[in-house]
Amino acid sequence: RNLAFPLLKKLTETGDVNAKRVFKEEIGKRFVSGFFPVVTYLFREGYLDNLTPEEFSTLLDEIDYSKFDLNEFLIHLKDILFWEHSLQFLNRIKAEFKDYFSKNPFYIDFAEFVLDKSEFCPIGITPDNKYFIRGSSDGKLKEFDILTGNLRRVFGDYEIPVYVLAVSNDGAYVASSCDSKIKVWDYASGDHVYTLAGHRKSVICLQFDPQGGYLVSGSVDCEVKVWSLESGTLKTSLGSHMDEVVSLNHSRDGRYLVSSACDTTINLWDTETSHLITTLIDRDECTVQIAISHLNNFIVSSSYSLLKKWDLETNKIVQTIRINDEEYDLNSFVLTPDSKFIVGVLQGQPLEKGGKLSMWRLSDGKLIYTLPIKQGFREYPQEMKNISISQNGVIIVGGARDRTVRLWVDFLTYIEAEQAFRKSKE
Known part of the structure; x- marks a missing residue:
């Protein structure tokens, strides 16, 4: 669990089941933190590609949207637009902030x-x-x-x-x-x-x-x-x-x-x-x-x-x-x-x-x-x-x-x- 993130990813490529489990857990912790430079990094480096749509949906459920910074999201949004799961992520943001988006152009x-x-x-x-x-x-x-x-x-x-x-x-x-x-x-x-x-x-x-x-x-x-x-x-x-x-x-x-x-x-x-x-x-x-x-x-x-x-x-x-x-x-x-x-x-x-x-x-x-x-x-x-x-x-x-x-x-x-x-x- 204390291994560097890229090294942990390499271990998963050997077929190590435990490494895969730990790797997904580490992805989840970093993503759910909501710290956008890290979220952007996970998208850009393809780490989120290791998750199924169902697993990614579970991560989205764990985010505390009451602390979600829409302005920070907007600043980093361009960096995640075309990656795996990006549309699923955007649709979730759209749903969570439905009232805001109905009143404000973004x-x-x-x-x-x-x-x-x-x-x-x-x-x-x-x-x-x-x-x-x-x-x-x-x-x-x-x-x-x-x-x-x-x-x-x-x-x-x-x-x-x-x-x-x-x-x-x-x-x-x-x-x-x-x-x-x-x-x-x-x-x-x-x-x-x-x-x-x-x-x-x-x-x-x-x-x-x-x-x-x-x-x-x-x-x-x-x-x-x-x-x-x-x-x-x-x-x-x-x-x-x-x-x-x-x-x-x-x-x-x-x-x-x-x-x-x-x-x-x-x-x-x-x-x-x-x-x-x-x-x-x-x-x-x-x-x-x-x-x-x-x-x-x-x-x-x-x-x-x-x-x-x-x-x-x-x-x-x-x-x-x-x-x-x-x-x-x-x-x-x-x-x-x-x-x-x-x-x-x-x-x-x-x-x-x-x-x-x-x-x-x-x-x-x-x-x-x-x-x-x-x-x-x-x-x-x-x-x-x-x-x-x-x-x-x-x-x-x-x-x-x-x-x-x-x-x-x-x-x-x-x-x-x-x-x-x-x-x-x-």
């Missing part, structure tokens, strides 16, 4: 893809959730398979890095820019459709309306412009910002447009009349990003250290979430489709500190969990710049400046997909 670090260099990391998910499109430093738009990271096709003709891109909700168009002009591409064919010229300085943000009838752009020239996708012409210019426009977001029904600028203002527009409904002023910091809830009742804005929730009935801040770590900046965030949670990517300063993916519950501002973003390609520090969430909220894709793209997948959806995949192989 994203797992599923994959990391090493691609070509992308200086500004613009990234978008196609409406069918099968692909992501990424702007590269070589001036091309590249579409990749979202599960494998395999390159599907290349289009675009810029000579400098792509700065920003957007994918229309209906999948008809892709828009991109690297300067003051915007190019619109037919998604199906990759053909160039329009070049939209009108901004005097670089375009920073792009947003299609939910119905796919027009495109909105924000620029360093302080202007918001609305472009017809039917004719490729300018419909209107929306003024009132006094500094560069950094973020745009439509309401899900397309009735409202929100724009934010470095002058600390957030503007809410009526998209039908182009009328400015209200201006919100953030007196703390420049607003870097904005999002409007699916019920059009609040806006979330972000700076590098704060998240704020604005009530659109009173036009006041009703909640402030502070990033309680001065060594990290909030680079990008998304609202989940039900507008109940914020998922944000934080970057350490300096970059060697790495990054984090964090999720907050909007009802009370509580930090639900934080998932470390491991070092990237060749251990070069990642700078995760942009994240995008699929329309159904199942997939989050993040683009970093070190050539990598990370994929996070909803935990429950992963289990369902993995079960279906394994069944298809039987």
